[in-house]
Amino acid sequence: xxxxxxxxxxxxxxxxxxxxxxxxxxxxxxxxxxxxxxxxxxxxxxxxxxxxxxxxxxxxxxxxxxxxxxxxxxxxxxxxxxxxxxxxxxxxxxxxxxxxxxxxxxxxxxxxxxxxxxxxxxxxxxxxxxxxxxxxxxxxxxxxxxxxxxxxxxxxxxxxxxxxxxxxxxxxxxxxxxxxxxxxxxxxxxxxxxxxxxxxxxxxxxxxxxxxxxxxxxxxxxxxxxxxxxx
Numbered sequence: 001x002x003x004x005x006x007x008x009x010x011x012x013x014x015x016x017x018x019x020x021x022x023x024x025x026x027x028x029x030x031x032x033x034x035x036x037x038x039x040x041x042x043x044x045x046x047x048x049x050x051x052x053x054x055x056x057x058x059x060x061x062x063x064x065x066x067x068x069x070x071x072x073x074x075x076x077x078x079x080x081x082x083x084x085x086x087x088x089x090x091x092x093x094x095x096x097x098x099x100x101x102x103x104x105x106x107x108x109x110x111x112x113x114x115x116x117x118x119x120x121x122x123x124x125x126x127x128x129x130x131x132x133x134x135x136x137x138x139x140x141x142x143x144x145x146x147x148x149x150x151x152x153x154x155x156x157x158x159x160x161x162x163x164x165x166x167x168x169x170x171x172x173x174x175x176x177x178x179x180x181x182x183x184x185x186x187x188x189x190x191x192x193x194x195x196x197x198x199x200x201x202x203x204x205x206x207x208x209x210x211x212x213x214x215x216x217x218x219x220x221x222x223x224x225x226x227x228x229x230x231x
Contacts, residue, residue: 054164059143060172063136067179070129100189101196112201116209119197123190123212130183130219137176138229144169180223187213187220 104115147165151157194209222228 054161054168057140057143059136059139063133063140064175066129066133066136067175070126070133070179071182073125073129097185097188097192100186101193104193104197112197112203113205115197115201116203116205119190119193120205120209120212122186123209123216126183126186127212127215127219130216130223133179134219134222134228137179140172140176141229144172176226176228180226183220183223187216190216 104118107115107118109115109118148169151162151165190213194206194213197203198206
């Protein structure tokens with residue numbers, strides 16, 4: 001049997017989602033909210049013709065690779081990939097946090113336990129992947145800071161190089177902003193799915209999913225507050 005404390009905790013989950021997503025358009029419990037369009041934007045490419053003066057640093061390459069890995073783990077073969085195609089086919093159909101839950105319901109699981117298990121696995125994959133991405137972002141932020149420091153302390157730096165440094169810094173920031181949108185959207189989608197799975201088919205596995213979502217919430221807070229190098 002489920003305890004009153006457990007169901008109280010589930011209600012609190014919706015509140016936590018709203019607090020963490022203060023900078024994003026998340027709706028009330030059970031209400032769909034559209035995701036930022038940047039979630040499905042391609043990551044900006046820092047090695048473009050406008051930046052021909054600057055080579056891509058090892059730190060930037062690593063950050064890009066880890067971000068793409070984070071995206072492909074869940075989005076490459078499953079729900080986000082499917083709804084992205086749907087959004088392109090149906091003009092004006094912007095995916096929102098309900099899509100993951102609807103995708104779970106559409107899968108041929110033998111029981112609700114399978115859906116809870118799939119949700120738990122997706123949440124756990126994000127928890128395992130995010131710390132390395134955060135560290136890579138931190139190193140890129142340090143690299144950008146070192147470039148600026150070097151430019152300030154080296155004589156006769158050309159205006160073209162200074163502009164390239166500024167542009168690279170801006171594009172790195174844009175890349176991180178896109179990534180944060182993806183992280184937030186996935187957390188919101190998982191939370192919505194848990195809430196609605198509980199409404200449709202309560203299961204003891206919800207306790208474990210809730211526990212892992214708490215861990216993921218801490219990572220999301222790190223992302224939306226841009227504390228990639230620590231407090």
